[in-house]
C-alpha cells in the first residue's frame with residue numbers, strides 16, 4: 001500500500017491540533033473545509049449488524065472517559081433517517097467502501113455531519129473506533145471524566161488504514177511472576193489501544209504453573225507456588241525470602257478470552273514443554289526423569305535461568321499432556337496453540353537409561369531427535385483437532401538431519417527468537433513464522449545504559465532501536481517466502497518484573513513504537529522518520545498518562 005497522500009508525520013502548524021496518531025495510519029487527508037464535527041450528548045450511534053460490540057466498547061470505554069452517552073440511534077426520536085444522518089456516529093461493515101483494505105482495514109470519515117467508521121470486517125470497525133478515541137484527545141483515555149467538557153471536537157478528515165501484519169503480538173510471561181486477572185485485562189486494553197491483536201500468554205515455566213487443570217489439580221495446588229526467589233548472580237545473589245504465586249481458574253481465563261475477543265485480541269496460550277517444566281515435575285514427580293534424579297524432592301524452581309529438570313519421554317507423560325491440552329483447547333478458541341520447545345537441557349535424557357532406550361527404539365538418533373519427537377506428537381495431536389502448533393525456533397532442531405524437512409506439519413508456526421535465522425529457515429521450508437528476535441524486541445532488556453535503570457538487565461534496546469526494528473530481514477525481503485512472515489511480537493519476560501508497575505516501565509514507551517512497526521507500512525529502518533515519531537510520542541505520552549501507564553519517562557527515571 002502506498003505510504004501517504006498527505007503526510008501524517010509532517011509537523012502540524014502550531015494553530016492546528018497535532019493528530020499524532022500511533023500507530024500511524026496508511027493514509028490521512030485533512031479536509032478542513034468540511035468540518036470539524038463536535039461530539040456531544042446529542043451524538044447518536046448507529047451500529048449496523050456486526051458492529052454492536054464496537055458501540056458497546058465506545059459506551060463503556062470512551063463514554064466512561066468523556067461522559068458522552070453515545071445513545072443508540074435506533075432509540076432516538078426521528079432516527080429512521082438515512083445512513084450517516086446529521087449528528088450520527090455510523091459504524092458499519094462494508095467491503096465496497098473499504099475495498100482492498102482487508103478485514104482489519106477501515107475508512108474513517110469525519111465531516112460537519114458526523115463520523116462514519118466503515119470496516120472491511122468487524123475488526124476494522126473496532127480499529128477505526130480506536131483511532132477516533134485518539135482524535136478526541138488524551139482525556140478520552142481516562143477512566144472517568146475530569147472537568148466539565150461537554151463538547152468534543154474532531155477535525156474533518158479521511159483516514160484509510162490497514163495493518164501491515166496480521167500477527168501483531170505481545171508475550172506476557174505470567175509464569176515467572178503471576179499477574180492477577182485484572183492486570184491481564186488491563187493489558188488487553190493497552191494492546192487494543194495500540195491496534196495489537198495477539199496476546200501470547202506464557203502460562204507455564206520452571207517457576208510456576210498458572211492455569212487450572214481440573215483433571216490434574218496438583219499443577220496449581222503445588223506448581224503455582226514457590227517459597228522465594230533468588231535475584232542477582234553468583235556471590236552477589238540474594239534470596240528475597242518471600243513466597244510468590246497464583247494461578248487463573250478456568251473461569252478467569254474464559255473471562256480474559258471473552259474480554260479480549262470483544263476487542264479483537266486473540267489470546268494464544270503457551271504450555272511450555274519438554275523443557276521449562278520443573279513446576280509440572282514438582283507437582284507430579286513421575287513426569288520427570290526419575291531414573292536420574294529423585295524428583296519427589298523437587299519444589300517449584302526458585303531461581304532464574306533454565307532448570308535441568310525436564311519431562312521424561314514416556315507414554316505417561318504424553319497422556320498427561322494430552323489431558324492438559326484437552327482442557328486448554330476447551331478454554332482457548334485460538335487457532336494457534338504455543339507449546340514452547342525452547343531451551344530444553346538434554347543432560348537428563350543423556351544420562352537416563354529409559355530415554356536412551358526410547359531414542360534407540362524409536363530411531364530418533366539423539367536427544368535433538370527426541371525433542372522433535374515430543375513436538376511432532378503434539379503437532380499432529382493439535383492438527384487433528386483443527387489447531388496449529390506454534391513453537392520457539394528450537395522446534396526446528398533435529399529435523400533437517402533426518403532428511404524429512406522440518407518434520408513438522410505444514411501448519412506449524414515458528415516463533416523466531418534467537419535472531420532471524422530460525423524464522424528464515426522455517427519460512428523457506430514453507431512454515432509461517434512470527435519474528436520476535438531477542439536482539440530487537442525483548443522488552444525485558446534494559447532501555448538505556450547507566451546505573452539508574454530500575455531494571456538493568458540484558459542488552460540496551462532503546463526506543464529508537466525498537467522503532468527501527470524490521471520484521472522482514474534482508475534474507476527474505478522481496479522473496480516469496482516473505483509471505484510466511486505472519487507478523488511480529490514483542491516479548492515481556494518477567495524474571496525481573498515483579499508487578500504491573502515494573503511491567504509498564506519495561507513495556508512503555510517501547511510497545512508504542514513496536515505497535516507502529518507491526519501495524520504501519522513503514523519504510524526501511526534507516527529511512528524511518530524517528531524524529532517525527534518522537535514528536536507524535538509527545539502527544540501519546542499524554543494518552544498513556546490518562547491510561548495510568550507507568551512508562552519510562554523520556555529523560556529516564558527520575559531520582
Ligand code: TNX
Pocket residue numbers: 342343392417442444493494495
Ligand atoms: C529466553 S525466549 C527465554 C525465556 C527467558 C528470556 C529472558 C525464550 C524462548 N526463552 O525463558 O525468560 O530469554 O530474556
